[in-house]
Amino acid sequence: MYKFLFGPVPSRRLGMSLGVDLVPKIVCSLNCVYCEVGKTTELTLERKEYINYHEIIAELTSYFKNNPDPDYITFSGYGEPTLNIRIGDIISFIKKHKPTLPIAVLTNGTLLFDKNVQESLKEVDVLLPSLDAATESVFRKLNRPVKTLELEKYINGLISFCKNFKGKIWLEIFILPGYNNSLSELIALKKIILKINPDTIQLNSLDRPGIIKSLRSATSEELQQIVDFWNLDNVEIISAVKERKKIQSYRKDIESTILGTITRRPCTLDDLEKILGIHSNEINKYLSVLDSDNKIEIVTQKRGDFYQIKKNKHCKI
Numbered sequence: 001m002y003k004f005l006f007g008p009v010p011s012r013r014l015g016m017s018l019g020v021d022l023v024p025k026i027v028c029s030l031n032c033v034y035c036e037v038g039k040t041t042e043l044t045l046e047r048k049e050y051i052n053y054h055e056i057i058a059e060l061t062s063y064f065k066n067n068p069d070p071d072y073i074t075f076s077g078y079g080e081p082t083l084n085i086r087i088g089d090i091i092s093f094i095k096k097h098k099p100t101l102p103i104a105v106l107t108n109g110t111l112l113f114d115k116n117v118q119e120s121l122k123e124v125d126v127l128l129p130s131l132d133a134a135t136e137s138v139f140r141k142l143n144r145p146v147k148t149l150e151l152e153k154y155i156n157g158l159i160s161f162c163k164n165f166k167g168k169i170w171l172e173i174f175i176l177p178g179y180n181n182s183l184s185e186l187i188a189l190k191k192i193i194l195k196i197n198p199d200t201i202q203l204n205s206l207d208r209p210g211i212i213k214s215l216r217s218a219t220s221e222e223l224q225q226i227v228d229f230w231n232l233d234n235v236e237i238i239s240a241v242k243e244r245k246k247i248q249s250y251r252k253d254i255e256s257t258i259l260g261t262i263t264r265r266p267c268t269l270d271d272l273e274k275i276l277g278i279h280s281n282e283i284n285k286y287l288s289v290l291d292s293d294n295k296i297e298i299v300t301q302k303r304g305d306f307y308q309i310k311k312n313k314h315c316k317i
Ligand code: SF4
Pocket: 028, 029, 030, 031, 032, 034, 035, 036, 037, 040, 078, 079, 080, 108
């Protein structure tokens, strides 16, 4: 059982993707209102060795020795991976020992203005940065950044990194109705996208609409309207939930284990993580599918959001 590796998780974009976590829960430069991992507990731009380099290398070495290669190694997890100052060394280690294994980094992109971060990511095959706002006010409301981080600096870092990067850039934009889908914001976002010039732009919205009560997911029609409005030839809508079950790496046994656990008693995401020893990112993928299949529901109690079997519904486990 690994502490910093998780999965391989079913990913439509990355196939069998082995996750690597480089920061503890939840260290991030943003505190996005839609974050599925939870509220940021350490809001920071400080780069340091949040998780010891040697511990991560020991886990990777053991994984490589005992398992077939995944389709991708993906740096993601509990927070912003580029905050770990050793990310470049870990990427170099993987490239040295598994030169053909592609590496993906899921990042909020806020630290790309830093030349050291740019340098540490140069061997990455696919960078998936996110950008949800084109104006400072939307940025503050939606992504709730660390005080000292200004949107302009963030966007300029993203543009400058992408100009020189040799790998692929898949820019992810999270659309949240009422926050960043106004006409003026969409026009401003398009201007920035053209400057970033990514290989693809992936539009996403809440996987589980119920997770934050005041937020709603953008419908597929709303997302399609944005695609049409932008009229760019490389925008795609991530219909993650519907597609996820069809992915080869989707594990029916994990789905059944989650259902079996919450049949006995409702659980929070944290409970499930502790009981099953599975990373919350991975559990979240399965909860999204179960929610979309109408098999589970969320009940909010004092201790948080509890997942339980949907009432009055016979559910095959
Ligand atoms: S950047 Fe990602 S991890 Fe950080 S708060 Fe936003 S959604 Fe959560």
